[in-house]
Amino acid sequence: MEESSSNNLTNKKRQSKRVKTQCKICEAPALYSYFGVISCDPCKVFFKRNAENKKKLLKCDFDGNCGINLNSRHVCSYCRLMKCFTCGMEIEKLRPSFPNKKKTSRKRKVMTNQMETTSTALVRLNEPEQFPTINLLRSDQSTLSIDQWNLISNLSHCYDAYSGLSMGERFAREQNARPPKLRLKGTSLIEFTRMALDGLRLLYEKNQDFVSLSADDRSILLQNTFKYTGCLTTNFILYKVGVTDYPTYYNNVEMISNRSLMLVTKRLGTQLNFDVIIMKLLLVIFSFSTMNHTVYSKTSSINLSNMKQILHIQDTYIELIWRYLLYKYNFEQTVKCFSDLLRCLFTVNEIIVKMEEIQWYTDQTDFLVEQINQTLILND
Structure with missing residues (x-):
């Protein structure tokens, strides 16, 4: 019991020593560094989803001059992604989305597929909570038209x-x-x-x-x-x-x-x-x-x-x-x-x-x- 109390006290002290800072991308409160840059969770997830596949597909309708901050980060995906790269986020630090097929057992493949299906469903459920962009309107589930x-x-x-x-x-x-x-x-x-x-x-x-x-x-x-x-x-x-x-x-x-x-x-x-x-x-x-x-x-x-x-x-x-x-x-x-x-x-x-x-x-x-x-x- 004494050891457990001591661990809890230590954890609390560690949490209290965390220094809050700002996300380099959108200026939201942030604690940790992701892909080489201090960033918030939404920007981390955004970079992970878009860095590799959508860099060439995204387009800015305002000549790449959009200001990216906490309230406008969902308005233009292109400018947000460009700011991620400008601030120092690196594609090389992305972890592979799939495990090595040679070392994956059949049972593990089934579990992986189930997890991916669940993850995709959760992403779709969560998407309406974000501000859709002009470039990603197909994923918008709101009542607003294009x-x-x-x-x-x-x-x-x-x-x-x-x-x-x-x-x-x-x-x-x-x-x-x-x-x-x-x-x-x-x-x-x-x-x-x-x-x-x-x-x-x-x-x-x-x-x-x-x-x-x-x-x-x-x-x-x-x-x-x-x-x-x-x-x-x-x-x-x-x-x-x-x-x-x-x-x-x-x-x-x-x-x-x-x-x-x-x-x-x-x-x-x-x-x-x-x-x-x-x-x-x-x-x-x-x-x-x-x-x-x-x-x-x-x-x-x-x-x-x-x-x-x-x-x-x-x-x-x-x-x-x-x-x-x-x-x-x-x-x-x-x-x-x-x-x-x-x-x-x-x-x-x-x-x-x-x-x-x-x-x-x-x-x-x-x-x-x-x-x-x-x-x-x-x-x-």
Whole structure:
């Protein structure tokens, strides 16, 4: 008994000494080295499945420029595999999948075949839990069609929220380097908001559905939705980098706006626990919103020339986000997440109503709307 207790204590000590690090491929938490590179289990399995046979078959639809990280690692198999090789994974370190036939007994062959059959079945059962790629859609068991997966992939490349997250991380590091009394001051928050809004231009300029609309309809949608998408993307980035965890942040929000806006912003900070794909879909749905904004807007009505086309685009993206949620979660979790999204939309609407009184935000959004309009007209 004493020896057993001693072994358990030793094992616990060993486990406690493990140093967690990041997967070199996707930056997920990782502990061990596989095929010569520190990597997580999903990347290990991905390399093992694809390194030998699919290197020549895979193809990137975006010229090999896909950024691979925890949330996007399933979007492009080609770029993920190339990153595996670039980081130093070696095919030579793969173990053979089959035992030596000369040394395998007949009984062992039967057992091996049974294990392979079981393993294949388990793989097929587990496949829907991963984000299918454009190149491997034949193995996708979700309710999303090929066109819908293509739309998600195109959207992911259309508006790269990771550049915004990188900017947010840099902003957080700069603030942490300052003395506590000088962190998250109003001028810094205003400047960050302006940069985040400027990065949002791609959401409109690179979305083919938006570009396909008439110039007048684009202008009307921009004027009525940019404040929504700007508010959502700015708060989402700050939430993701942890800035919204600090009471100082909300104190300074109150200083550059007012107390009622600060309280609603604080509530929004508890409602943004979505992955990046869901957030991008939500932003696109916002960008095609046709609801009447007379509560806060100077425009009394929205006179869109092709309402039928815009409603069709709305339906497309709303169905897409619903199917993606069903793919990612079970039905009960999907309903809950969809309810959380609606709750988030109402909170953003409340923020925008209050921000109409904030002159610097109104001036910045009006300026960017005009710039986006001009860019789209020049590209027509």
